[in-house]
Amino acid sequence: MVDRHLTVKRPEGLHFRALATIFRIARQQQCSVVFQKINGEIIANANSFLEMLALCSIAGTTLQVTVDGQNENKTLMMIEDVFENGAGI
DSSP states (O other): OEEEEEEOOSTTOSOHHHHHHHHHHHHHHTEEEEEEETTSSOEEETTOHHHHHTTOOOTTOEEEEEEEETTHHHHHHHHHHHHHHGGGO
């Protein structure tokens, strides 16, 4: 299990297309991916669009991302790319 604090840097935040990319990454890498707001109020599983949308992750939002599974380090790097660069979006 690996975790890291990531801050949303894209001006549009984690919008639907970015969340769909995270969803696909988690499914393809067969890892459990969980997001939690730093204040601990909201926890979202990457397998649920509704839970991830409920995070309301606008630019500047910091989330703790926890990844567990066989390819956890690779998966975390791919998710970091979404936060940093929008993963080509």
